[in-house]
Amino acid sequence: MSRRASSKNETDTSDLDVRKATILQAVVVEHIDTAQPVGSTAVAASADLDVSPATVRSEMVTLEREGYLAQPHTSAGRVPTDKGYRYFVDHLKSGVLGEAQQVQISDFFKSVRGEVEGVLEQTSIMLSQLTNYTSVVVGPSHSHSSILSVQLVNLDSRHHLLVTVFSDGSVTKHSVLPTIEASHVEVTEASRQLNALLIGTTLDSRVQVPSRDDHVAILVRESVSVLHAQKPTTDGEQVFIGGSSRVAEAFDGVETVRKVLSILEQELLVVSLVQDILDQGLSVAIGSEHGFEPLSSCAVIVAPVTIDGEPAGAVGLLGPTRMKYREAMAAARVVSEHLTNHFANEEDHA
Amino acid sequence: MSRRASSKNETDTSDLDVRKATILQAVVVEHIDTAQPVGSTAVAASADLDVSPATVRSEMVTLEREGYLAQPHTSAGRVPTDKGYRYFVDHLKSGVLGEAQQVQISDFFKSVRGEVEGVLEQTSIMLSQLTNYTSVVVGPSHSHSSILSVQLVNLDSRHHLLVTVFSDGSVTKHSVLPTIEASHVEVTEASRQLNALLIGTTLDSRVQVPSRDDHVAILVRESVSVLHAQKPTTDGEQVFIGGSSRVAEAFDGVETVRKVLSILEQELLVVSLVQDILDQGLSVAIGSEHGFEPLSSCAVIVAPVTIDGEPAGAVGLLGPTRMKYREAMAAARVVSEHLTNHFANEEDHA
DNA sequence: GTTAGCACTCGATTCTACCGAGTGCCAAGA
DNA sequence: TCTTGGCACTCGGTAGAATCGAGTGCTAAC
Numbered sequence: 001m002s003r004r005a006s007s008k009n010e011t012d013t014s015d016l017d018v019r020k021a022t023i024l025q026a027v028v029v030e031h032i033d034t035a036q037p038v039g040s041t042a043v044a045a046s047a048d049l050d051v052s053p054a055t056v057r058s059e060m061v062t063l064e065r066e067g068y069l070a071q072p073h074t075s076a077g078r079v080p081t082d083k084g085y086r087y088f089v090d091h092l093k094s095g096v097l098g099e100a101q102q103v104q105i106s107d108f109f110k111s112v113r114g115e116v117e118g119v120l121e122q123t124s125i126m127l128s129q130l131t132n133y134t135s136v137v138v139g140p141s142h143s144h145s146s147i148l149s150v151q152l153v154n155l156d157s158r159h160h161l162l163v164t165v166f167s168d169g170s171v172t173k174h175s176v177l178p179t180i181e182a183s184h185v186e187v188t189e190a191s192r193q194l195n196a197l198l199i200g201t202t203l204d205s206r207v208q209v210p211s212r213d214d215h216v217a218i219l220v221r222e223s224v225s226v227l228h229a230q231k232p233t234t235d236g237e238q239v240f241i242g243g244s245s246r247v248a249e250a251f252d253g254v255e256t257v258r259k260v261l262s263i264l265e266q267e268l269l270v271v272s273l274v275q276d277i278l279d280q281g282l283s284v285a286i287g288s289e290h291g292f293e294p295l296s297s298c299a300v301i302v303a304p305v306t307i308d309g310e311p312a313g314a315v316g317l318l319g320p321t322r323m324k325y326r327e328a329m330a331a332a333r334v335v336s337e338h339l340t341n342h343f344a345n346e347e348d349h350a
Numbered sequence: 351m352s353r354r355a356s357s358k359n360e361t362d363t364s365d366l367d368v369r370k371a372t373i374l375q376a377v378v379v380e381h382i383d384t385a386q387p388v389g390s391t392a393v394a395a396s397a398d399l400d401v402s403p404a405t406v407r408s409e410m411v412t413l414e415r416e417g418y419l420a421q422p423h424t425s426a427g428r429v430p431t432d433k434g435y436r437y438f439v440d441h442l443k444s445g446v447l448g449e450a451q452q453v454q455i456s457d458f459f460k461s462v463r464g465e466v467e468g469v470l471e472q473t474s475i476m477l478s479q480l481t482n483y484t485s486v487v488v489g490p491s492h493s494h495s496s497i498l499s500v501q502l503v504n505l506d507s508r509h510h511l512l513v514t515v516f517s518d519g520s521v522t523k524h525s526v527l528p529t530i531e532a533s534h535v536e537v538t539e540a541s542r543q544l545n546a547l548l549i550g551t552t553l554d555s556r557v558q559v560p561s562r563d564d565h566v567a568i569l570v571r572e573s574v575s576v577l578h579a580q581k582p583t584t585d586g587e588q589v590f591i592g593g594s595s596r597v598a599e600a601f602d603g604v605e606t607v608r609k610v611l612s613i614l615e616q617e618l619l620v621v622s623l624v625q626d627i628l629d630q631g632l633s634v635a636i637g638s639e640h641g642f643e644p645l646s647s648c649a650v651i652v653a654p655v656t657i658d659g660e661p662a663g664a665v666g667l668l669g670p671t672r673m674k675y676r677e678a679m680a681a682a683r684v685v686s687e688h689l690t691n692h693f694a695n696e697e698d699h700a
Numbered sequence: 701g702t703t704a705g706c707a708c709t710c711g712a713t714t715c716t717a718c719c720g721a722g723t724g725c726c727a728a729g730a
Numbered sequence: 731t732c733t734t735g736g737c738a739c740t741c742g743g744t745a746g747a748a749t750c751g752a753g754t755g756c757t758a759a760c
Contacts, residue, residue, distance in 0.1 A: 039722050052734050057723070075722050075740045115525060149503045153515045163513055163521055165503045171513055171523045175465060244594065245611035248604050257607065261595035389753050402703050407754070425709045425753050 016068075021091065022047050023059050024068050028080045028088040032322045037077030082287035085299070085321055089284050095326035097334055101130060105331075109338045116140075116169060121240045123315070123339060128243025131331050133250065133319040134264070138274050139238035140305075140312035142170040147198045152191040152223055157181050162194075162223050168307075174226045182215045190219035203228060239267045250320045251297065259294045260318075274316050277302050283329065287321050299323050303336035307343045315339065366418075371441065372397050373409050374418055378430045378438040382672045387427030432637035435649070435671055439634050445676035447684055451480060455681075459688045466490075466519055471590045473665070473689060478593025481681050483600065483669040484614070488624050489588035490655075490662035492520040497548045502541040502573055507531050512544075512573050518657075524576045532565045540569035553578060589617045600670045601647065609644045610668075624666050627652050633679065637671050649673050653686035657693045665689065 016024065026047040030038040040053040040060060060078055063069045068084040071077075080088065097105075108126050112119050120137045127135040145168040154160045160176040182190070193216065197207050209224050210217040247260050263269060273292060277285045277300060288296045301317040315336045317328050366374065376397040380388040390403040390410060410428055413419045418434040421427075430438065447455075458476050462469050470487045477485040495518040504510045510526040532540070543566065547557050559574050560567040597610050613619060623642060627635045627650060638646045651667040665686045667678050 037722090041722080053722090054734050054736095055732085058733090061724085071723090073741070074724090076742075077722065113525075115523060148505070149501065149513075151499065151501055151513075151515075153499045155498070155517065155519055159519075161515060161519055161521070163499075163501075163515055165501075165511060165513055165523075167505065169505055169511055169523075169525075171511070171521060173465060173515075173519075173521045175463075175519075243615070245608050245615060248598070248608035248611055252604070254598050254602070254607075257604075258595050258598035261598055261611075265593070265595055387753090391753080403753090404703050404705095404755095405701085408702090411755085421754090423710070424755090426711075427753065 016063075016087070019049055019051075020059055020063060021087075022049050023056055024063055024080070024084055025088060025091075027060075027069060027078055028084060031080055032324060035322060037072055037079050039077035042077070080322075082289065082321065085286045085325075086289070089286065089325050089329075092326055092329070094333075095330040097327070097330045101331065102334070104130060105334055105338060109342055112342075117238065117240075119339075119342065120238070120313075121242075123335065124240040124242030126242075127315060127317070127331065127335050128246060130335075131317055131319075131324075131328050132243075132246060133317045133323060133328060134244055134246045135242040136270055136274060136314075136316035136318060137240045137242070138271055138313040138316070139240070140168060140307065141237050142166045142168050142172075144202055144204070145170070146200050146202050150191070150194045150198050150223075150227075152176065152187055152194060152219065154182070154184065154187045160187060160219070160223075162227060164198075164227060174223075176219070176223050176226050178219055178222045180215050180218055182219055186215045186219065190216045190223065193220050194223055197224070198227075203230060237268070237271045239271050241267070241270070246319075250323075256297055260298060263294055264318075273300065274302050274314050277316075278304055278311070278314055283332075284325065297321060299325070301325070301328050301332050303329075303332040305336050305339045305343070307340070312343070313339075366413075366437070369399055369401075370409055370413060371437075372399050373406055374413055374430070374434060375438060375441075377410075377419060377428055378434060381429055382674060385672060387422055387429050389427035392427070430672075432639065432671065435636045435675075436639070439636065439675050439679075442676055442679070444683075445680040447677070447680045451681065452684070454480060455684055455688060459692055462692075467588065467590075469689075469692065470588070470663075471592075473685065474590040474592030476592075477665060477667070477681065477685050478596060480685075481667055481669075481674075481678050482593075482596055483667045483673060483678060484594050484596045485592040486620055486624060486664075486666035486668060487590045487592070488621055488663040488666070489590070490518060490657065491587050492516045492518050492522075494552055494554070495520070496550050496552050500541070500544045500548050500573075500577075502526065502537055502544060502569065504532070504534065504537045510537060510569070510573075512577060514548075514577060522577075524573075526569070526573050526576050528569055528572045530565050530568055532569055536565045536569065540566045540573065543570050544573055547574070548577075553580060587618075587621050589621050591617070591620070596669075600673075606647055610648065613644055614668075623650065624652050624664050627666075628654055628661070628664055633682075634675065647671060649675070651675070651678050651682050653679075653682040655686050655689045655693070657690070662693070663689075 023043055026043045027038045030042055030046060040056040044051060044053045044056045060069060064071065064078065067081055068087060069078040070081050072079060105126075108122075112122055116139060120139045124135045124137040127137070145166045147164055148167050149165040151163045152160050153163060158177060158181060160178070162174045162176050164172045164174075166172075193210070197209070197220070201207055207224060209221045241264055244261060244264055247264070248257055251257050251260060273290060277290055282289070283302060285300045287299065290300065297320060298318055299321045302314050303316070304311055305313045305315060315332055317332050319328065373393055376393045377388045380392055380396060390406040394401060394403045394406045410419060414421065414428065417431055418437060419428040420431050422429060455476075458472075462472055466489060470489045474485045474487040477487070495516045497514055498517050499515040501513045502510050503513060508527060508531060510528070512524045512526050514522045516522075543560070547559070547570065551557055557574060559571045591614055594611060594614055597614070598607055601607050601610060623640060623645075627640055632639070633652060635650045637649065640650065647670060648668055649671045652664050653666070654661055655663045655665060665682055667682050669678065
């Protein structure tokens with residue numbers, strides 16, 4: 001069972017009676033399938049409540065008044081609203097993935113190997129192929145992991161490279177362009193001191209830099225300051241987006257497609273969006289629930305990935321509000337679990 | 351003046367007479383502007399050849415017969431063919447960028463700093479904002495630069511990370527999972543030996559690995575093999591694509607948009623496409639000239655970037671065949687020059 | 701070679717009619 | 731009170747006809 005919105009839906013525990021719920025569900029299912037407004041006759045036929053279309057109709061009037069359904073225009077069928085989808089999703093029995101897909105995912109994680117980045121990128125591609133939706137895979141932020149090793153390498157006498165290895169296996173590099181010209185020996189010594197200084201610390205830690213004025217000390221100081229100067233916006237978050245071309249299929253209207261694509265280009269935005277949704281304790285954000293206007297015709301499914309029980313990224317799927325929630329949610333959940341396992345097993349190697 | 355196709359157009363030096371050329375150009379310009387078929391009257395009015403529409407018409411018949419123009423249907427105006435665009439581009443006086451844009455580019459390169467990757471990514475975003483087309487920036491392949499430093503770091507006793515720094519400032523990391531369990535001291539020693547072994551070599555070089563059977567030797571062997579196992583497909587090429595959302599504006603027809611986007615997702619494909627075009631000595635590939643069916647409604651503009659006179663990547667722009675060649679080519683050229691300078695100046699720091 | 705004149709083509713636009721899916725309402729039945 | 735069949739009504743979508751007009755190709759005269 002999926003998590004529920006905490007605040008919004010609390011006020012609205014007005015659980016619909018069984019029949020209304022069935023009707024709503026029928027409308028949602030049908031509309032997801034056909035992308036067309038759904039009429040009373042179709043509902044009466046599909047759902048196995050033995051009532052006439054007329055009855056369905058009068059119920060639909062109520063559902064519309066309560067905000068679960070909407071009519072594109074008089075004399076058209078009904079279409080679910082965001083609220084309608086929300087009810088549907090909240091009452092969705094957690095779906096089970098098809099046999100074939102289960103296997104596909106397992107096979108993928110059996111065969112995948114290599115660096116975290118590679119795995120995450122591959123995963124995002126796989127997930128999008130699996131679901132036909134655009135996928136988002138957010139990797140762990142390494143801002144809290146400690147430094148395992150630092151090395152200052154000189155490219156030329158004025159231009160050095162500071163390579164840092166973190167305990168989570170990530171590596172960063174930073175240019176260091178000191179004001180002074182350092183000899184090879186001095187660089188090596190600075191590198192040694194940096195190691196002594198930084199190993200075991202995190203980027204948040206304050207370290208005691210030498211205040212002397214010799215070349216080595218200057219190198220050390222400048223290196224540390226470059227390393228610590230990481231903007232909180234960058235934060236080492238990594239995000240991989242798979243199947244952005246799916247956006248073109250999922251939405252009609254060039255303008256919508258353009259808007260969504262241009263959001264996806266701004267990776268920081270995507271990360272914070274996913275993070276927001278997770279923070280709200282949701283697993284799906286429908287329409288305007290995430291309060292992000294340009295994506296108001298989208299639904300975003302997220303599932304957290306953990307390492308040692310700590311949140312360490314997430315996988316997500318982005319589609320139209322009329323997406324196939326059951327399958328997509330199941331896929332996201334299963335993949336996130338596999339990913340969590342994958343990382344846990346790597347640890348186990350120890 | 352732009353470069354010309356070498357083989358194709360050699361056979362076809364049938365330079366159009368002045369009037370035909372003028373008419374062709376007028377059609378191209380107008381169609382680029384309006385996206386509509388262009389009629390004889392419009393041409394007669396726009397181009398400053400003092401002839402009647404009737405004359406233009408009879409010329410257009412010839413141009414059509416010779417394959418420069420096409421008619422969507424009888425009684426519509428003419429539309430340029432790929433060949434028509436090709437002629438237009440080949441006879442385009444190299445455009446000059448607007449003042450504002452010149453400034454924008456200069457400012458960008460004045461303020462940009464940091465790692466190569468960052469610069470290239472930023473550049474791709476800037477270029478796409480500048481032109482309103484999707485941009486492609488291909489970074490230098492580091493497969494031929496030599497190794498400056500190697501370091502083996504152990505994450506845990508069974509899981510090591512091999513971090514390699516290359517002379518061009520790029521850094522790679524590789525997981526090394528040896529069959530044996532090595533002590534901290536052994537890892538350090540292996541790291542030392544790897545440095546001695548690899549510094550100054552390139553990835554193509556063959557190195558003499560120790561054949562002994564102790565832990566250190568095994569670590570060294572496995573590290574070298576992991577490092578050298580880079581698939582030629584990956585090759586360390588890096589590509590940055592900016593403004594993929596522009597695709598949605600540039601093409602009509604969902605299917606086209608989807609196709610183009612899905613090509614852009616396959617970065618290796620993009621790199622080889624750009625490379626192909628450069629290898630052909632072209633600066634623009636129009637329609638099917640690049641022999642790549644899914645992009646047959648696109649034009650691709652490329653401009654090489656060099657370091658020390660050696661090819662080191664390229665910048666590109668992708669748009670519809672009816673793109674604003676003059677401006678876009680100028681932008682690509684100017685940006686590629688700036689980029690070339692940017693890298694040259696970094697060297698100068700030495 | 702150029703051009704005015706003219707008949708012709710054919711996509712795009714507009715208008716009309718009309719079909720039909722679907723509604724809301726009501727009155728009769730359970 | 732709830733359900734349901736009946737019925738008038740709405741209104742988007744489609745099909746067809748009429749029309750418009752941009753643009754052509756051709757021809758005959760300059």
